[in-house]
Amino acid sequence: MHYFTKNFFCTIRNSIEMLTRLIPSQSTRVGTCRFVLAPMFRSIARVVVPVGVVSVSVLASLANAQIAPDMPNPIKAPNPLTTTISIFRSNMQDKIMKAAEAMPDSKYSYRPTKDVRSFAEILNHVADISYYLCANAKNEARPVIATEKNSKPEIIAYLKGAFEYCDGAYSGFTDAHLNDPADFWGHNTNKMFILTQLASHDALHYGNLVTYLRLNDLTPSGGWF
16 A cells, blocks of 8 residues: 555656646636646646645555454344444453553553543543443442452452443343433433443543553554454
8 A cells, every 4th residue: 555655646746747748838818817827737736736645645544454354243143233332332341451451550640631530530430430321221220339449450350340240231132122211310311322322431531541551652452443
């Protein structure tokens, strides 16, 4: 793809040079106005060619995106819609757990500014919301967790417990029940909203975790894509 981008740029550049040689440099009358076509064409090319090259570069980056060959496929699953939501959530869960493992214990209190959550607080928040939403999806009271969660091992254990609890909400859930009624902090909704909100919430805060890792010269990893 790198060579494609380079060759594409060279082809466009050569084509423009050939066309500008063919276009007369003298001014040309169009109606009551005169235009000098060759310089005008070159000016347009200065804008169009860089835009085209950037577009091709973006396409090249997308083509080179790493998607694992073992990424689950929900199409033939007995409950494809529920399975699709579960795959998305599992991917985010995997990324979050690996981010939690990657950050040193000494950096769990790290926060870029005083106005945002620390790394530890984000993980605790993700676990809290996971318990809340999955208890809602399972039609049961949220489990009471009495353990203090301050150190890295304690927080990771809490997060792991929350994710395992949510596994129970997703497993055995069928597409036929996605529209069953549910409550979202006093608002009437359905189970599909709860399950998709959970995965969306995980993705939202994984973005925070990635930033925190990068700011500490650590590379996030994990997930199918």
